[in-house]
Amino acid sequence: MKKVVLSMLTTAVLVSGLSADATKGGDNLIKKAKDAGLVAIPSEKKEVEKLVDNPKNKLNRAKIDLGLMLYFEPRLSKSGLISCNTCHNLATGGVDGVPAAIGHKWTANPHHLNSPTVYNAVFMKKQFWDGRAADLEEQAQGPLQAAPEMAISKEMAVERIASMPEYKELFKKAFGDDKITFERIADAIAAFERTLVTPSPFDAYLNGDEKALTWSEKEGLKTFIDKGCVSCHNGVGLGGTMQPFPAVKPYKYANVGDFKGDKNGMVKTPTLRNILRTAPYFHNGAVWDIKEAVKIMGETQLGVELSEKEVNAIVKFFGALNGHLPVIVYPTLPASTLKTPKPDAN
């Protein structure tokens, strides 16, 4: 009855078999991109696993499989109806596709914050829009407890999961003993999330396959670098660091919600990986059109007015950031028992 992720990082491996001998080539743009701080997802499975691992929450297959179950586990919400996947839906780019997240009792995020994608979230240097969590393990504890999200208490989360004998067994496999704690629940979820990386044509290109990008995608990449987008959207995550926002000019939709960043006004730079799948954009989800989003970023962050042509080129490049998504086998979750605390929709 149990179903598991087909392989720890199945897709990561499948992807970059494109061509490895291209590093010899004379494509200056690859060097330029790397010099600008862009980093590929490695083509070797082992390297990816090393990159996404957390010394404080070592990955193992059992933990990842358990994490997948808990990621889809609606009984981790007070109502029994909301799972991590509700707002970070793996079917729709790792997001919910609405401007501001909606959770327990149909409550919208009080600051009108948009759900960031879980795909490649492992590459973010900080988690949450204000960067208040250091890693996915810490992040996962937040939405579970937040009143407008899953609204469950630590105690209730543990009591629910511990009431199902199958879970005890799975925790034992994942952690060495069958102790179920709130932290372990979050750790298992985070372990699963760490595997949600999506290698793309852009990675194949940076890894040396000059043919992985079309001519217009390369043009876009050049523009992306030359205009300075890369100064924040860099690293393997093409984002993920805390940056001032807005930096130069006001953000025209600043009045949607009341989010102003962390105490220094810094906001986490979102990843651009799969950006064409994760509308609407910005921390408050105020913009649906990726072209408008790029234009706005030019103004607010770089103080430049990007031409239609430049915007189009950059968006072409974004197409090359659509990654191969891992294959997820939808889990079968244990049946509730008479000991399982009842769902509470209020």
Added chain:
Amino acid sequence: MKKVVLSMLTTAVLVSGLSADATKGGDNLIKKAKDAGLVAIPSEKKEVEKLVDNPKNKLNRAKIDLGLMLYFEPRLSKSGLISCNTCHNLATGGVDGVPAAIGHKWTANPHHLNSPTVYNAVFMKKQFWDGRAADLEEQAQGPLQAAPEMAISKEMAVERIASMPEYKELFKKAFGDDKITFERIADAIAAFERTLVTPSPFDAYLNGDEKALTWSEKEGLKTFIDKGCVSCHNGVGLGGTMQPFPAVKPYKYANVGDFKGDKNGMVKTPTLRNILRTAPYFHNGAVWDIKEAVKIMGETQLGVELSEKEVNAIVKFFGALNGHLPVIVYPTLPASTLKTPKPDAN
């Protein structure tokens, strides 16, 4: 990027390779069960496919794969947040595990009706608790439009799906041309649902493998037949026909909600397949303990007080109705486009 159900009826086939030569055996109980109207899910894949097909909505692989996507498609709800899978969650027995369904704007079902499982729903002679839909194709149109469920209009559903070019392609494969209609959306969903059958040890037993049931499960089956449960819970669905409820004595939780059945007071008999995975029980989800549910059914429907021993035996038998669930690869859904009508949470 597209992912599909591994095989039209993968699990159905895998399951009943248990042993086919047992029909020779002298197990009278098999004959008794068949004489009482119990019917197995066939062991041959082709027979299952014939059994679940609908002449008015012929199954094909492309339609089933499309249906799987639409089943998980939250943009088929007004809010963009609720899919068929929200209330009929394939991870949790095909149900939501709450007493009364909760949908758009966190609205509870106005009649306090419990979501029936989608697994084996194809075997029900009628759909909905009051039997108002003839088949899954007709049923699927209901929750999509119902205000307290997915709350979308036919027009909006079509506009949303038709706004994504990938869907056009998939409709063409499924239906022969790329016309997207509300009826076709429902038909594809129903086609997928028709594959959600879960062969169990009970089926292997009825198909001749005497060892497929334990001694106590056989005892339970005997009790189930002798006490008369089988008079309503029969056929391949172990339920699915319209029956008077309550028939003999009042239902002690009748005051939870206001559902009274169809115009003749008839209520659809729920399937007992996977019943141990689908608490809470009854049309109004008022009972969490399967033993209490069995006791109540004895009283209300058969006018008998079942002993503790009889109840336990029947529940043991229910264990043999836990079926093998089909393997579902979680779909990747097309990205919204600028033409896609926006989600509306209000």
